[in-house]
Amino acid sequence: MKNVTVRFLPSEVEIQIPQGETIIRAAMAAGVHINASCGGEGVCGKCRVIVEKGQVEGGVSEKLSAQDLANGYRLACKATLIEDLTVRVPVESAIDTSALLRKAPRRTATIRQMNLDEIKEKGLFIPPMEKRYLELPPPGVHENLPDVTRLVNYLSLKYDEHGLQVPLSVIRKIPKVFREQDFKVTVTLERPVRPSGKTHIINVQAGDTTAQNFAVAMDIGTTTVYGEIVDLISGKILAEEGRFNGQISYGEDVITRIMYAEKPGGLEKLQQVVVDTINQVLEKIIQRSGVDRENITVLTLAGNTTMTQLLLQVEPRYIRRSPYVPTTRIYPPVRASDLGIDLADHVTALVYPQVSSYVGGDIVSGVMGSGMYLSEKLTLFMDIGTNAEVVIGNKDWMACAACSAGPAFEGGGIEFGMRAAKGAIEDFSIDPETLEPMIVTVGNVRPRGICGSGLIIIVATLFEMGVINNQGKFDRELSTARIRQSNGIYEYVLAYQEQTQIDRDITINEIDIDNLIRAKGAIYSGCKTLLTEVGMSFADVEQIILAGGFGSYVDLEKAMIIGFLPEVPAEKVIYVGNSSLLGARMCALTNSVRQQVVGVTNMMTNFELSETGSYMDNYVASLFLPHTDINDFPRLTKRLEERKAAIARIRGAAAGKKGGE
């Protein structure tokens, strides 16, 4: 997608943004405030801007008069960028606040996804599944070796393959398959993880099928099961799908699932239910990619400890009881069909190992998939999902912990919290004087709630603009109808009912904010405790890898403002998305991951934060915005102070103006 340049007046901010985006999103990214309440659906009519130079597509609305249109007015949320543009934001107030309060253009983390070419370049490509087409000499009266011996001898002679193992399932297929196309066959070779291991012949097919060789990689999340079909020759993802884990009906979180599994038949039920979900995902991606199920040669899976134990039908009872003992660290390869997974008999399911009861295979997978395990740099890996896990270290050592963050970052425990689905408020700005909001939603429709990344932005912005204090309490002095009490709890109205898709005003209240503060505090203090335990500090961190499902990007500055991330230069932060799925894919693509995963897992020292002395102090100190110890946030503190002064001037001026009127 080509970028265009949008120049906003009067703030004179310029931003490069892809064609096809809306003006309001460009403004949001540029840090330019435009009042907007309906999330981008075009119904509130507030986001009027004047296009002074260049053309846009759309943005015409009944909310604008003929005169307005003639003057270049458009609705910013409906006007799509097609070329370079100059846009004037009508400043309703006499004071040009936007220039003063101008933010740096949003900094998001660099998105990184490994690909096959990169792996190959690094010499890490050890294909785990290879197909080979063979034209075997047929037997005769003077040479009537057994079929399997014929195959094994031929591979030895022609391809220097030795110690080949042939499982019974393949032996059973061979007599028929060999004779279907006169001993012309394709064999699938499963390579050993270690050079000392043996190659297994896991399938035989009549004729030449070498061009079709696929893997399925899956992330078994507590909430969602993601799957993708990977072409093992090109490394491309051919189809992907995410579905809610059917186990949700038996409990929202891992603890309630474990409790269900403890009931008679519960474990079997939960196993079956997640396999049903897996099979639904499989069905979809197989259908969509058009691959032949028979040509899928491997399945890789990653999930947290509870999800993994439930999938493998391993009693999870002791995960939730002190001293929190999972059953195993490493799982052997398992036949997928033995688990009830609807793949051919020859497909092995490779399941990521786990470190502890709350640092599971999804985290190990993330460490592998993100490349952290290869990095020289001291890295802080943070996976924020239903729970939050953090890993600190590099290729030589790692320490990890699970933080009892709760699901606030996924919208849990927030009154209007929701997943990052259509209608979720994902971006927010506030007019420092009028305190009117600018909201943008996923899908540009009227809002239904607030997603995780939106929540961070809202709280950070409210704090930045002095609407809430460092304890997350609203400034009781501010005079705006949007701040009000409801059942004795202070809240800010993000969108009035008529501009939402629901039957109530959408608000954020002090309880929501407190939950977010606790969540970010748990994560921040978890990281800090880990660092302290290994004798380091945030200043030593050379790289942060963010993983998880809370939106494809996080506004880094906002994340630092609330003290969720430590204050580091934005270029140090990398976003890898669903790193669990990424690691599963990597494991399907190259054995180099499998070769190293056991060593990496064993290297990951687990800290039970509740048993670590300094944790509670760190946690309590983190329950402020950004933190009790503002020395950890020097740049931010400086900027916040400047901003505070500016806001005071603006509000003072406004008050003066009002007073003078």
Next chain:
Amino acid sequence: MKNVTVRFLPSEVEIQIPQGETIIRAAMAAGVHINASCGGEGVCGKCRVIVEKGQVEGGVSEKLSAQDLANGYRLACKATLIEDLTVRVPVESAIDTSALLRKAPRRTATIRQMNLDEIKEKGLFIPPMEKRYLELPPPGVHENLPDVTRLVNYLSLKYDEHGLQVPLSVIRKIPKVFREQDFKVTVTLERPVRPSGKTHIINVQAGDTTAQNFAVAMDIGTTTVYGEIVDLISGKILAEEGRFNGQISYGEDVITRIMYAEKPGGLEKLQQVVVDTINQVLEKIIQRSGVDRENITVLTLAGNTTMTQLLLQVEPRYIRRSPYVPTTRIYPPVRASDLGIDLADHVTALVYPQVSSYVGGDIVSGVMGSGMYLSEKLTLFMDIGTNAEVVIGNKDWMACAACSAGPAFEGGGIEFGMRAAKGAIEDFSIDPETLEPMIVTVGNVRPRGICGSGLIIIVATLFEMGVINNQGKFDRELSTARIRQSNGIYEYVLAYQEQTQIDRDITINEIDIDNLIRAKGAIYSGCKTLLTEVGMSFADVEQIILAGGFGSYVDLEKAMIIGFLPEVPAEKVIYVGNSSLLGARMCALTNSVRQQVVGVTNMMTNFELSETGSYMDNYVASLFLPHTDINDFPRLTKRLEERKAAIARIRGAAAGKKGGE
């Protein structure tokens, strides 16, 4: 059992024989003829002997008058030996034939069965399954390693065990079992076949069960499935059982079974049927030995190629079609329960590899179990069952072939043929003058038929005594009612109806004899062809190992007389019984067998006799008693000629006497 010495008069033959045997069996073993028709049941009253010195138990009968008894007469078949004895056989003829025709005392093969102590002495004992009792430190808040990691670490630290593999089935058991007796557990370790392999933890049990460690060894025969429970600590057999293979209902021999397997659902049916038989055998031996099924740690199986493929549900279609290609040589270990075998999930079934379509795992098992694979001596191994297979070679090389002998040695194709069950004629002698028989049956009951070893003795004796010629045809000149024609076929009456358990006379006819000649000819010529192919002759053979189910011993001289065995000194012949079962047991007892079996199997060069030039000539030359080329039987020829002259004198004298009367 103590031996006693029995001295027979007037022949002055002495024999050492165990207490408790009958006089008639002592006479049979000593080569002393006593007329006897009822197999030892005591009803014909013919076997009258005079006990001249010493006491016997029993032998008193209504067939004997008070006067007879007072004179020391007893029935030889009912008189049991308790001390040294002198017995006179009343000679009804004036000519003392017994002295003249005196045979050498019977020579049977040395019986050899390996045992655990012998294996240990030879340094070949590598226990495949070991149990170890562990008292693991329970987890706590400051050390909460996963259960499996705890186990693996402990074994590493305490027992220097590394690279341990834990299958999912064991992982699933661990959480519960560990906590049953406070982390005191017994683990079962499956040792790798090769030192480079890995040890698997195949079971965990609460508490200390190290004293219970058992294996099941099985021979899957076309006719019979034999199984035994072996104590892996003492090496003792705790129980054994044989049952007809349930597949018999679907075909008597392998060819008809294969044909059945080719029908839709046929293979699955036959698999299920043999597994049913296996489970019945298991049930019996488990019950009888009183072992806990859970403490059976391994199952070893040997069978011919067809039986093996049917058990493993591998399409046997090409076994019976030229060029007779089996599916594989080597089978991987398979979980017994996956085959439907009623053993715990952790039990691996180890299946003997096979050489070719007709030299199967039972033969490889025999080669291993008999110790032939370790022998320096040039050995001829012969397994005579429903079919006959021969192996020639030693520890450095082997050649093998299957002989189309047919089931004559198991009583098949013989009018009154039967298995060596109660009532089977197993021993036979003939009065050279009167041609009256002396027959002894299994169980000393009235005869029902003839078993394999009995058949060899009958035919050899008839030939020795000039009753049949070297083509197996009766001497038409002999005048006895016992030789007669029935439907134009000459036969000899072994027992008249009233002395049998059946409703007909029991006979042996020329067709029976011809079938035996063809059978022995196939085997002899098979051996000869193999030897010729490797540039050797029978003279080079240093040892013969006889295996198979045709009785626990074969009269070696008789076997040589019919030309079934080559003429070798009796001390060169070893009998190993069911060598397939023996090999299965050895494989359960020590990994040294498994370590070498693949190498041995690969070393065994298979000859398809039908494709080997010299075979047909050898076969045709073998269709004589003992053989066309009597140079192969020099001692025998000399003795037969002497005997011929003696018989001629006796018959001449008898005829003269008759003529003179």
